[in-house]
Amino acid sequence: MGFGHSPTVAVIGAGIAGAQAALDLARMGCHVVLVERGERPGGRLLDLIKTFPTNDCSACHLSPEQGFFCLRSPYFINLLEPGKVEVLSGVEVKDITGKEGRFTLRLYHKEREENREVDALILCPGYEEYIPSILERRYGYGHYPGVWTGLQLEKHLASGKALRRPSDGGMVERVAFIQCAGSRDPVHGVPYCSTICCLYALKEALLIAEAARLQDLPLPEITLFYMDIRTYGKTYERYLEKARESIRLRLIRSRVHSLIQPPGHPRLLLRYALDDGTARVEEFDLVILSTGVKAPVHGEKIAKKLQINLNSYGFAAISPFSPVSNGQPGVFVAGAFTGPCDVIDAVTQGSAAAAACLLRLRELGHTLDFSSSSSLSQSSPSNSGSSFGIGVIICDCPLLKGNLNLKELEKYALTLTGVTAVKWVISCPLKDTREIERLIKDQALGHVVIAACSARALEPVMVRCLKEIGLPLNRGRVVNLLAHATRLYSDSPRATNKAKELIRIAVNRVQSSPPLKVMGEGAILNSAALVVGGGVAGMVSALTLARLGYEVHLVEKEKRLGGNARCLYQVLEGGQVESWLSTLEEQVSTHPQVHLYLGARVIKSEGQVGCFKSTVEIDEERKREIIEHGALIIATGAKEKEPNQYLYGQHPRVVTGLKLEERLKFKREELARLNSVVFIQCVHSRDKDHPYCSRTCCSETLKNALELKKINPGLKIYILNRDIMAYGFKEQWYEAARSQGILFVRYTPEAPPEVEPAGGDRLKVKVYEPILGEEVFLLADLVVLATGVEPPQDNMELAQIFKLPLDEYGFFTTLHPKLKTVETPVPGVLTCGLAEGPKSLEETIVSAQAAALKAALVLKGEKNLPWRRVARVEGACAACLTCVRVCPHGAPSIIGNRSSINPLLCQGCGNCVAHCPAGAITLVGYSKEEIEAELRALKTCTDGTPTTVVYTCSYCAYAYWENLGSLGLKENVSVLQVPCLSRIGTWELLKALEMGAKEVILTGCTEDQCHFRPPRVWGSRSLKPDPATCQEKALKRVRDILRWLGEEGEVIKVWRLPPPHQESRGIAGFLRAK
DSSP states (O other), rough: OOOOOEEEEEEEEEEEHHHHHHHHHTTOOEEEEEESSSSSSSSEEEEEEOOOOTOOGGGGOGGGGOOOOOOTTTTHHHHHSSSTOOOOOOOEEEEEEEETTEEEEEEEEHHHTEEEEESSEEEEEEEEOOOTTHHHHHHHHTTTTTTEEHHHHHHHHHHHHOOOOOTTOBBBEEEEEEEEEESOOOOTSSSSSSHHHHHHHHHHHHHHHHHHHHHTTTEEEEEESSSOOOOOOOOOHHHHHHHHHHHHHEEEEEOOOEEEEEEEEEEEEEEEOTTTTTTEEEESEEEEEEEEEEEEHHHHHHHHHHTTOOTTTBOOOOOOBBTTBSSSTEEEEGGGSSOOOOHHHHHHHHHHHHHHHHHHEEEEEEEEOOOOBBOOOOOSSSSTTTEEEEEEEEOHHHHHHHTTOHHHHHHHHHHHHHHHEEEEEOOOTTTTHHHHHHHHHHHTEEEEEEEEEEEEHHHHHHHHHHHHTTTTGGGGEEHHHIIIIIOOOHHHHHHHHHHHHHHHHHHHHHHTTOOOOOOOOOOOOOOOEEEOOBBBHHHHHHHHHHHTOOOEEEESSSSBBBBBGOOOOOOOOOOOOOHHHHHHHHHHOOOOTEEEEEEEEEEEEEEEEEEEEEEEEEEETTEEEEEEEEEEOOOOOEEEEOOOOOTTTTTTTTHHHHHHHHHHHHOHOOOOHHSEOOOOOOOSSSSSSSSSSSSHHHHHHHHHHHHHHHHTTOOOOEEEEEEOOOOOOGHHHHHHHHTTTOOOEEETBBBBBEEEEEEETTEEEEEEETTEEEEEEESSEEEEEEOOOOOOOHHHHHHHTTTTBTTSSSBBBOOOTTTTTTTSSSTEEEOOOOSSSOOOOOHHHHHHHHHHHHHHHIIIIIIIIITTEEEEOOOOOOOSHHHHHHHHOOEEEEEESEEEEEETTOOOOHHHHHHHTTTOOTTTTTTTHHHHHHHHHHHHHHHOOOOEEEEEEEEEEHOOOOHHGSSSEOOOOOEEESSGGOOHHHHHHHHHTTTTEEEEEEEEEETTTTTTTOBOTTSOOBOOOOOHHHHHHHHHHHHHHHHHTTGGGGEEOOOOOOOOHHHHHHHTEEEEEE
């Protein structure tokens, strides 16, 4: 493969971390060889039907600009970056030799070997599920049919089958989850915490309940046995509360002793002990083992070949100050290879590793085109297609041939008005588009209809073809013959007739697409970045961008850099923070590409991605300066919550964790004289006012407690806690603390500790001890409050200045909690570090590197928008402000007594189009003319047979209708796809009925998971209703109109996913078994 002079990077492992690294590198100009041992990319994500904490199919929960496709598709990387990412699936890395700048990979695939030379490596081999032999001896795994692992349960739930008791097929009434099955077990398993088990157990418990509801089965009683519930982070505690409240989840703190199933007994007998030592035995129909993860064997082999240091558990050894590097030049690591992690961390590390790799390539002398070369115009190609013919391309796929008469379809398509060419393509359009592009050129086609499989998968293919040829975006249409014809009808005539109908609808639609008006050239992208916040996140992101060659303006409200890190003595792993921070400050301050503004704040900002103008005010001088920049990174950090309990501020011996850390730096001799210290965890965390876990408090307490023990080994230390959030490798310091005599005492929110003066400088702490079953009194020389973190008060002001949404806690929100971890809903604006939510120092560095890379993608010109679906004001506008009120993205504004829609803010949902009373707004590809053409074609094709019209969004709902292909349709149903349910208004509903539709069904995404809705109103914490919710009000008005006309209002139905059970029956009414 000829890559010219661009550097080549090999990414080993195509899981979520490797895929993210590969995509980011490709977008930045590298050529990537993505090597995957499995038969397709995706890694462990392929095993998961849903992911916590959103419980959505996060694999396809991507923004509209990336196309309607699913990450689970084996071609998803090629869809995004054709020719830049070479995916090698089913390939084993046999050997790696050489050094940075010239690594040689010896690859093995199906008895064939080949060598590849690359400049750098990113290792993302993932993890393996860990099932130690103790699970068989202790719990009967592999022996009792009713004992499953979490992954086995996940696969069963994905099948859609009802849960049945494996022993005899009886109803499942009681389910138990056993946590830490093989993890946190130094004797029989692995000593570390596997990080993800608690959350995936909660997810699966919720999925069991959801499946029972959809199948009209009684909700099983679900019990979770645990040692610590590790719902660390911003959203996970709320997820736990959701499970408690919605499915009445039982939580029992206990390590299960044993599990047996007596002969002839259908149920499993589970034996456990309570905190007070009382033994209990309960019966369960199904027991799920929350198994952990271990380092992959093939990852260890690769590490040995590269002489990479591994930790004692077989994972890559990394420094907390350099989390994606391992000390080996030219080699970077990401994802679970650095240790157990969830999807959020894996995605962020993938981008961070790509950033670190790019920096090293530049140091080696590689030249990458980082310059901005694009303007921000939404232009239309010169070839409008108005005088050209229509081409119908039919995929010659064995899946379609089963019950479709393709020759008959070809003859029929040629009879349609405007069709000048019909061609079968032998190669799959997902793999090769050259045949399609050649046909368009040779036949001078102005419109294209691709009749094949999933529109979600083929949409990016079609867009790429149109872009290459120079046709407007609305001149192409994808027809899903596989899901909406072949798989819906078992008999060939009916399936073929349905296919004809689908092709005719698509032809009418592209033929009726209005011409796109050319907009003027936009402003040239500014290649500078503005970073707000001079803590660790701000400095790391600024320095990363500067080293990539971009100009950076760094604004910090304090008089010096450093933020919260200035108070830190060391990290849990033992590295000294002060010396590292000092070096970082010096590198930032002296870098020629970084412009520092200390004691300054942003007071105003305007513009859009690529061309922002922000006004900075310097406090002392009251001097104002306007900064022009193309991207913005919010790195404002967070602050330690000021306690208002436990005598804080009233007694000098009550301090916070951060204050203790300062004393460890400057007053060690004073601390050495203490006799007893009591730490109280979860102060202003996981409570009503701060319902999130602050993630780092337990680690900070373990670190400080161990350091106090080092100063004074005889010191008595008590840690009063609810759960110890020592996730991942932090568990080893939890064990170290216990082995050194530090005592951990649990308390509950209902009975929190009490602190009172005990005379002199001492304090008395009272707490209920559950094992003893009585209150205990502890005398302390020092009480340390592990307080949570909270966002700074000026977040609200910044959110209003930059038009950014905040979450319910006041942190800046991201586009998606798992896949868009640093991108905000405003294009060109990123966030990282504590500004987004609680993080450790290591996690802050990773997010800052990821944010810098995403900002670099903006600055290099990736945000030009010639091929996005956006709304346009093209008719007579009354400036009524309706579009301004209903747009969830703030795209419309009134300029000169007329609405104007910013194409950079518009996400293409269509809400404004449906609401515009004058009909002045149109949506590219989904205009009224195009929808009416579809309905007219539908009326012609149905031959008088009543039809049900289904308007469906392009995401969850469309996928739902695609997946009904395993059943046969009893009724005539036609699925019409729109970007979002909000595009359908009164006109579209009445027009469908006018054209003879028997009824109209609207199917949208699961509530609160609309792909087009920003999570919050910008500049506030209040929720903004998603477009589909707004639309339901319009549907009510339509029903009222129908009733007033004497028609049945219920001919219009609204279904959210998953549909309520009674409406699932309605869907079932369309179906019959084949």
